[in-house]
Amino acid sequence: MTPPIPEDKKQLRLKFHGRVIDHLGIQMYQSPVAAIAELISNAWDADAEDVKITLPSTMTTGAVIEISDNGNGMTFEQCQERYLNVGYDCRVGVAAATSSGKLRPVLGRKGIGKFAGFGIAQKMVVETISGQNGERTVFELNLATLRGDEYITEGGQIDVSEYEMPSEPMKARHGTKIVLHNLSLQRAQNADQFARSMSRRFLLAQRVDDFKILVNGAPIPDDADLDGAEFVFPRDYEATQKPAAVEIEPNGWGKEDIGGGRLVRWRFHFYKDTIKEDELRGVSIFANGKLAQRPFDFNITGGISGQQGLEYLSGRVEADYIDLLPVDLIATERQRVNWEHPEALPLLIWGRKRVDELCRLWKEKRASDKVKALESKLANFSLRLAALPKSEQKTVKRALAKLAQISALTTKQFEDLGDAILTSWEAGRLRDLIHDLSEAEEMSTEDFVGLLMEANVLTALNTYEAVSTKVALIEGLRVKVEKNELELDVRDYIAENPWLISPRWETFKVETAIKTALADLLPAKYKPEDDEKGWNRRMDLLLASGDTLLILEFMQPGKVLDIGHISRFEYYITTIRNYIEANTGGRFKRCAGYLIANTPMKDPAVLKIAESKAKDDMLFMDWGTMLAEAERQFEDLIDTLRDRAPEDSRLKDLKGAA
Ligand SMILES: Nc1ncnc2c1ncn2[C@@H]1O[C@H](COP(=O)(O)OP(=O)(O)OP(=O)(O)O)[C@@H](O)[C@H]1O
Numbered sequence: 001m002t003p004p005i006p007e008d009k010k011q012l013r014l015k016f017h018g019r020v021i022d023h024l025g026i027q028m029y030q031s032p033v034a035a036i037a038e039l040i041s042n043a044w045d046a047d048a049e050d051v052k053i054t055l056p057s058t059m060t061t062g063a064v065i066e067i068s069d070n071g072n073g074m075t076f077e078q079c080q081e082r083y084l085n086v087g088y089d090c091r092v093g094v095a096a097a098t099s100s101g102k103l104r105p106v107l108g109r110k111g112i113g114k115f116a117g118f119g120i121a122q123k124m125v126v127e128t129i130s131g132q133n134g135e136r137t138v139f140e141l142n143l144a145t146l147r148g149d150e151y152i153t154e155g156g157q158i159d160v161s162e163y164e165m166p167s168e169p170m171k172a173r174h175g176t177k178i179v180l181h182n183l184s185l186q187r188a189q190n191a192d193q194f195a196r197s198m199s200r201r202f203l204l205a206q207r208v209d210d211f212k213i214l215v216n217g218a219p220i221p222d223d224a225d226l227d228g229a230e231f232v233f234p235r236d237y238e239a240t241q242k243p244a245a246v247e248i249e250p251n252g253w254g255k256e257d258i259g260g261g262r263l264v265r266w267r268f269h270f271y272k273d274t275i276k277e278d279e280l281r282g283v284s285i286f287a288n289g290k291l292a293q294r295p296f297d298f299n300i301t302g303g304i305s306g307q308q309g310l311e312y313l314s315g316r317v318e319a320d321y322i323d324l325l326p327v328d329l330i331a332t333e334r335q336r337v338n339w340e341h342p343e344a345l346p347l348l349i350w351g352r353k354r355v356d357e358l359c360r361l362w363k364e365k366r367a368s369d370k371v372k373a374l375e376s377k378l379a380n381f382s383l384r385l386a387a388l389p390k391s392e393q394k395t396v397k398r399a400l401a402k403l404a405q406i407s408a409l410t411t412k413q414f415e416d417l418g419d420a421i422l423t424s425w426e427a428g429r430l431r432d433l434i435h436d437l438s439e440a441e442e443m444s445t446e447d448f449v450g451l452l453m454e455a456n457v458l459t460a461l462n463t464y465e466a467v468s469t470k471v472a473l474i475e476g477l478r479v480k481v482e483k484n485e486l487e488l489d490v491r492d493y494i495a496e497n498p499w500l501i502s503p504r505w506e507t508f509k510v511e512t513a514i515k516t517a518l519a520d521l522l523p524a525k526y527k528p529e530d531d532e533k534g535w536n537r538r539m540d541l542l543l544a545s546g547d548t549l550l551i552l553e554f555m556q557p558g559k560v561l562d563i564g565h566i567s568r569f570e571y572y573i574t575t576i577r578n579y580i581e582a583n584t585g586g587r588f589k590r591c592a593g594y595l596i597a598n599t600p601m602k603d604p605a606v607l608k609i610a611e612s613k614a615k616d617d618m619l620f621m622d623w624g625t626m627l628a629e630a631e632r633q634f635e636d637l638i639d640t641l642r643d644r645a646p647e648d649s650r651l652k653d654l655k656g657a658a
Pocket residue numbers: 038041042043045046069071072073074082083084088089090107108109110111112113114115175176
């Protein structure tokens with residue numbers, strides 16, 4: 001038998017040291033967003049419609065953060081009984097409690113949230129005006145003092161710094177303002193970043209119209225995170241994929257009973273690129289509109305088929321029921337659900353299943369989108385592919401498909417490269433390389449760079465071929481011109497294809513409509529067909545580029561420029577310019593002209609007059625000069641081509657050709 005207990009040993013006493021506050025505040029809410037989220041939650045519970053947060057722009061010693069709400073406020077009595085009562089149960093034993101006026105689901109539960117302020121500040125000044133009686137109370141909580149009080153159970157002294165008796169007119173000014181002093185933050189917060197982070201902790205502002213959170217005067221953003229999403233579920237379920245249990249709400253969220261009346265609402269976003277931000281990547285769980293679990297992956301262990309998808313996934317799940325259970329499933333620091341608890345298990349199992357299934361769908365969708373994109377890319381080449389023999393088609397197509405899968409290539413780059421590959425194939429080159437490429441499972445960077453270089457050389461070689469043909473042609477023309485042997489039809493052909501003789505005119509297009517209109521403007525006696533002095537029988541060529549018209553007249557080689565040609569040519573140009581001036585609405589603003597004829601060596605006066613017209617965009621050129629000039633330009637082009645890959649033996653070999 002145990003002996004009787006002496007009178008003075010009958011009771012022990014539970015004592016709380018002031019340091020407990022450290023565990024409740026400082027250690028749990030070190031991020032300003034997490035800390036202030038608690039103060040916002042209190043404003044919601046107090047039926048506030050606006051919570052205004054003012055952040056300091058610089059982190060000076062006197063900097064403060066203010067959180068003010070227009071909620072019910074507190075009477076002096078309530079400050080004592082509720083605010084200063086650590087562990088006070090505002091739900092008074094009923095888990096599904098609602099606020100007094102607006103009947104909002106109450107977020108507060110643990111009776112410690114106010115200490116969150118101590119996570120980022122040494123001192124909190126609370127100013128509150130009760131809507132009930134208009135009483136105003138101001139008091140200060142100072143961490144150093146509270147900590148120093150050995151036993152706060154025996155009554156931590158809190159001094160009231162200002163007090164005003166209950167009064168009718170003050171009732172209208174109800175609300176609470178918390179000012180955080182002596183901030184322990186290194187840097188000033190970026191207000192935009194802060195607002196974005198805060199918006200990820202609350203769905204409240206999106207759900208109801210009568211609650212606004214403002215940061216430095218601006219409301220926190222609404223679903224800003226939607227940008228950049230590639231797939232959104234349940235929206236992007238195909239008919240056969242949507243689980244029967246999932247109902248899609250008008251706002252795009254899915255709703256389902258995960259068993260036993262546990263309702264969840266959810267929306268999963270898969271981004272185009274991997275998500276770099278920790279507070280976005282993963283699935284967040286909300287209870288009554290407030291974050292209860294930071295983004296996580298439902299603690300999935302072991303591989304799932306679309307594992308990679310987790311890097312792209314940002315999901316939100318609303319599971320209000322977890323905050324209405326008799327047990328408090330949300331961990332003290334409110335960033336985590338207590339998943340060890342049996343009551344949390346159904347949500348964990350559901351979450352794993354959804355994540356697994358949606359990551360698999362993501363993988364399939366991505367693959368099929370890629371195939372579609374690939375096919376549309378290849379479609380551009382289909383005609384050219386079809387012209388190849390069947391067996392070759394397959395190889396080239398496979399090689400192009402391999403290229404198209406390289407995500408780093410832009411569409412334009414792919415097209416250029418595809419073009420180079422086809423051209424080279426058609427020219428009988430590159431076969432080995434393309435063959436290798438089509439066989440390759442995955443191309444290494446090295447091989448790819450090799451291919452790019454090869455394509456570059458091949459394009460240069462192809463261009464070289466085209467250019468050198470032109471050079472040869474010009475040489476032939478020059479010989480003929482020198483001998484005054486240029487037949488009229490060759491000259492006409494040049495007139496129609498002026499880019500043959502000068503790369504300068506490559507960007508110009510033949511303008512026929514205007515040419516016809518102009519022919520009628522010229523007086524009959526100036527019409528070229530009347531001319532017997534070697535004028536072409538019609539206006540040779542009218543070219544257009546942008547807002548400029550370029551008129552080209554080719555005299556028969558051997559015909560020497562004279563004063564009559566010059567004035568006739570001037571008349572032409574002037575007629576065209578008058579036409580342009582009369583048609584200010586048209587696209588042309590300028591007109592320039594070239595007259596190609598042999599130089600009047602014997603008449604320096606004519607030469608002088610011709611030269612003087614140059615400043616008026618009327619240019620005269622000798623056939624020989626023009627052709628020599630064209631040759632030189634094309635040769636420059638060949639040099640440029642050779643510079644593309646100076647080490648390549650095929651391009652080196654071109655030296656002799658130029
Ligand atoms: N801004 C406010 N306006 C009116 N009353 C407030 C405000 N902030 C706190 N209170 C009162 O003080 C009490 C204590 O707040 P505290 O945040 O510490 O605990 P809680 O909200 O009850 O629970 P939890 O720890 O889960 O947040 C609240 O229940 C509320 O009655």
